Amino acid sequence: MRLDDGRFDDLRYHTERFNRSRRELFGCADEIDLAARIAVPDDCRAGLYKCRVVYERDIIGTEFVPYRMRTIHRLQLVREDTVDYTYKYDDKRALEALVARRGVCDDVIIVKRGCVTDASFCNLAFYDGARWITPDTPLLAGTRRARLLEAGRIVEGRIRPGDLGAYSTVAMINAMIDLGQLTIPIDGIVE
Numbered sequence: 187m188r189l190d191d192g193r194f195d196d197l198r199y200h201t202e203r204f205n206r207s208r209r210e211l212f213g214c215a216d217e218i219d220l221a222a223r224i225a226v227p228d229d230c231r232a233g234l235y236k237c238r239v240v241y242e243r244d245i246i247g248t249e250f251v252p253y254r255m256r257t258i259h260r261l262q263l264v265r266e267d268t269v270d271y272t273y274k275y276d277d278k279r280a281l282e283a284l285v286a287r288r289g290v291c292d293d294v295i296i297v298k299r300g301c302v303t304d305a306s307f308c309n310l311a312f313y314d315g316a317r318w319i320t321p322d323t324p325l326l327a328g329t330r331r332a333r334l335l336e337a338g339r340i341v342e343g344r345i346r347p348g349d350l351g352a353y354s355t356v357a358m359i360n361a362m363i364d365l366g367q368l369t370i371p372i373d374g375i376v377e
Contacts, residue, residue, distance in 0.1 A: 308358035
């Protein structure tokens with residue numbers, strides 16, 4: 187979650203997805219109000235922080251880390267049909283193995299079963315000159331992506347590697363990065 191000057195960025199989306207994950211993964215019927223359960227440390231009330239919540243049936247712990255946006259210039263397409271990241275797992279070894287295949291690039295775009303999905307740490311949106319299209323096959327349907335879809339700022343569509351030439355730009359989006367904050371020209375994607 188994004189914590190900007192002591193305020194969480196749209197905690198409602200995070201709380202809904204957190205409780206949905208608890209229901210689906212652990213069979214929990216109760217709801218946890220993240221706003222009531224997360225205490226922001228005084229030294230995290232100014233600046234931009236990433237708040238990480240570790241949980242099983244209940245919250246195990248929280249971590250606040252100062253956030254600095256990554257610099258991304260080139261993305262390597264990697265194909266992997268077995269990767270599963272439906273939930274934001276604590277164990278990221280599968281994603282780390284894919285990132286290790288990036289070569290000289292800064293990160294990867296994961297292609298699963300012939301469809302573009304996500305980068306290793308972000309959902310994606312591609313600009314076709316008129317609108318932003320996010321793959322309808324994400325590995326993780328992130329909270330920022332959900333908000334952008336709901337607001338009509340992006341739309342879903344099927345994107346295959348062969349379709350990338352129809353776009354001019356790819357935007358990386360996640361809870362910390364809004365649409366347009368981190369963009370790469372489409373020729374920055376390496377096959």
